[in-house]
Amino acid sequence: MSDVVLTNVGIAYESDVVVSGLDLSISSGEWLALIGPNGAGKTTILRAIARLVAYEGEIRIGEQAVSALNGRELARQVAMVMQEPHMPDGMSVAQYVLLGRSPHLTYFGKEARRDQRIVSDILERLSLQAMAARPLDHLSGGERQRAAIARALAQQAPILLIDEPTSSLDVGRQQEVLELIDALRAEQGLTVIAAMHDLTLAGQYADRLALLVGGKLVALGPPAEVLTEPAIASHYHAHVQVISLNGSGRAVVPVRSHPSEVTP
Amino acid sequence: MLILGRRFARPARRPAALLQGLPYLPWVWAGAGFVALAGAAVLGVLVGPVHIGLGTVVQSFLAPIPWLHMTAIDPGQASILWSLRIPRVVLGAIVGAMLAAAGAAYQGVFRNPLADPYLLGAAAGANLGATLAIAFAPGSTLIGVNVVPLAGFAGAGLAVAGAYALGQTVTGLRNTTGLILAGVAIAAFFNAVQTYVQQAQTSNIRQVYSWILGRLVTAGWDGVLLVLPYVVLSIAVIVLYRRLLDALSVGDEEVTSLGISARRVRLIVVVAATLGTAAVVAIAGTIAFVGIIIPHTVRLLVGRSYRVVIPLSLLFGAAFLMLADTAARTVAAPAELPIGVITAFVGAPFFIVVMRSTRAAAL
Numbered sequence: 001m002s003d004v005v006l007t008n009v010g011i012a013y014e015s016d017v018v019v020s021g022l023d024l025s026i027s028s029g030e031w032l033a034l035i036g037p038n039g040a041g042k043t044t045i046l047r048a049i050a051r052l053v054a055y056e057g058e059i060r061i062g063e064q065a066v067s068a069l070n071g072r073e074l075a076r077q078v079a080m081v082m083q084e085p086h087m088p089d090g091m092s093v094a095q096y097v098l099l100g101r102s103p104h105l106t107y108f109g110k111e112a113r114r115d116q117r118i119v120s121d122i123l124e125r126l127s128l129q130a131m132a133a134r135p136l137d138h139l140s141g142g143e144r145q146r147a148a149i150a151r152a153l154a155q156q157a158p159i160l161l162i163d164e165p166t167s168s169l170d171v172g173r174q175q176e177v178l179e180l181i182d183a184l185r186a187e188q189g190l191t192v193i194a195a196m197h198d199l200t201l202a203g204q205y206a207d208r209l210a211l212l213v214g215g216k217l218v219a220l221g222p223p224a225e226v227l228t229e230p231a232i233a234s235h236y237h238a239h240v241q242v243i244s245l246n247g248s249g250r251a252v253v254p255v256r257s258h259p260s261e262v263t264p
Numbered sequence: 265m266l267i268l269g270r271r272f273a274r275p276a277r278r279p280a281a282l283l284q285g286l287p288y289l290p291w292v293w294a295g296a297g298f299v300a301l302a303g304a305a306v307l308g309v310l311v312g313p314v315h316i317g318l319g320t321v322v323q324s325f326l327a328p329i330p331w332l333h334m335t336a337i338d339p340g341q342a343s344i345l346w347s348l349r350i351p352r353v354v355l356g357a358i359v360g361a362m363l364a365a366a367g368a369a370y371q372g373v374f375r376n377p378l379a380d381p382y383l384l385g386a387a388a389g390a391n392l393g394a395t396l397a398i399a400f401a402p403g404s405t406l407i408g409v410n411v412v413p414l415a416g417f418a419g420a421g422l423a424v425a426g427a428y429a430l431g432q433t434v435t436g437l438r439n440t441t442g443l444i445l446a447g448v449a450i451a452a453f454f455n456a457v458q459t460y461v462q463q464a465q466t467s468n469i470r471q472v473y474s475w476i477l478g479r480l481v482t483a484g485w486d487g488v489l490l491v492l493p494y495v496v497l498s499i500a501v502i503v504l505y506r507r508l509l510d511a512l513s514v515g516d517e518e519v520t521s522l523g524i525s526a527r528r529v530r531l532i533v534v535v536a537a538t539l540g541t542a543a544v545v546a547i548a549g550t551i552a553f554v555g556i557i558i559p560h561t562v563r564l565l566v567g568r569s570y571r572v573v574i575p576l577s578l579l580f581g582a583a584f585l586m587l588a589d590t591a592a593r594t595v596a597a598p599a600e601l602p603i604g605v606i607t608a609f610v611g612a613p614f615f616i617v618v619m620r621s622t623r624a625a626a627l
Binding site: 050052070071072073074075076078079080082085086087088090091092093094095096098099100102103105107108109110111113116117119120123132133134155 | 282283284285286287504505507508510511513514515517518520521522523524525529567568569
C-alpha cells in the first residue's frame, strides 16, 4: 500500500517556521491538491515528503517511515516534478527521461535494455517519441513539462509529487497536462499530491483539497466543501464567485468588488 | 534472386537502438583518438638529439620474441630508447590523460566550465610542498624516492583536504560555491607562503620555476611506476562515475530526488580526481591548461555527455601532452622548455580556433 501519512509534521528553514503541526493522510490512488496563498508552505510539504528538507514529526509511506528509507528506496516510492525543473542545455529528451531510471541502478551501474524499453514506452505514452533526440532547450513550455513528467514516471514510483504543474502554461496546455496526469493516475494507480495555485483547476481535478495558511491546515475536504466564497475571502483576501461545475467540481472566478465605470 | 532478396529482407540481428538521442561514443572520434595517441607516441619516441629510425624502434620491440630470430639493436640506442624516450612518452600519456580526465570530472562535479584539476588548491599545495623541499631539503630522499615529488604530492593533498573541510564547515556542502571559495582562499594562502619562501631562498629560484612550469622527468621507469597506481585508481573511478556526472547536471536537489546523493558523488569524484592529479603534479609539476582545453574541445567537437567527454579526454589529453613534451624538448634543443609553456602557447590559440569555428553556445 502506498498511503502517505503525515503526523504532526513541522518544518523550519533555520529559525523560520514554515509548516507546523500538520496531520494529513492521503490514500492510495487519490489526487490531493495543496492550495493556499503564497508562502503557505505547499512546496515545502512536497519537499518534505521527498525528503529534500528536514522535518520534525513523522511521514510514512505505507508501513515505512520516509526517514528510514535510503535515497534510492525513497526515489522508487516517490517521484517529484519540480515547479521549474532544471533542464541542462544540450541534453536530449531521451537522456533526460532515462535519468529517471537512476533509483533502479547502482552508482556504478549502467542502464540496461529494459530501462531503455521502459523509457521508450513512456515517451510514446506522452507523445514525446518523435522528439526523443531533441535537445531540451529546443522544447516549448508544454513539451518541457511533459518531459519532466516523463522523467518522474520513469522512476516507476507509486507516488507522484507535482509542484505547480500548470505554471507558465497557456490554458490549452494547462488542461492537456492535467488531463494527462489524471489519465496516468487512472492507468497506473498513482497517488498524486500536487501544489496548485489555480483554484479552478484544483477544484476540478483533485479529489480533495488541503487549504494551508501560514503553514497550518485550515480546511480539508472535497472541492465543494473547501472552495467557498467566505473561506477564500478570509484566507486569500480575495473577492470571488464560486461556480458549481459537474458534480463536486468548482470554478473560482475573481470578481472586482468596485468595478470602475467604463466610459464609452 | 528471391533467396537473395529474402536474405536481405531479414531483419538485422541486432535491432536498432530502442531509444534515439542517447549519448554514444562515436567510433570515428574514438578511432581518431587512438590514431592521435599512436601518432604522438611514435613521434615522441623517434624525435630526439640521437637519431633512431622507425625500423630500429620496431626491431627493438620485436627482438625479445624468440621465434622471430631478430638481432638485438645497438645497446646504446636500446638504452636511449628504453630508459629515456619510451618511459618519458608513457609518462606524458599518463599525465595528459589524468589531467584531462580530472579537469572534466571537476567541471562535472562543480557544474562550472572554468573548473580545472587545480580548482581546490592542488597546484598551490603542490607548488608550496615542492618549493619547501627544494629550499630546505635539496637532493634528499625518503625511502629511496626524491623528496620533492613526495612533498608536492603531500602539499596537493593537504590543500584540497583543507579546502574541502573549510567548504564543508561554511555551507555544509549544500552548494559548491562555498567549496570553490574555500579552494580560492586556500590557494591564495599557499601561494603567498610559497612566494615568500621562494623570495627568501633566491639561490634555488630557477629550480623552483622549472618545477612550477612543469616538465616530464627523465628518470626511467621510476616515475611511471610511482604514479601509475594512483592514476589507474583515479581514472577507474572517474570512468565508472561518468553516468552520475551527467545526472549531476540537473542540479543537487533534483538529483537527490532521483535517489543519488550529490554530496557522496562529489566527495568520491573529488577525492579520486585529486589523488590522480596530486600524483601527476608531484612528478611533472603543475602543467597548466590541459584540464580545461581538452575536455572543452571534446565538448565543442563531439558532445557534452560525460559518457563521451571522459573517454575522449583521456585519449586526446594523452596525445596532446605527448606532443607538447616532444615540442618542449626539441624547439629550443639542446635546452628544454617548460612543458607548461608549450601547453598554453599552443593550446590557447588552438582552443580559440575551436571555439570560434564551432557553436560556442555548446559550452
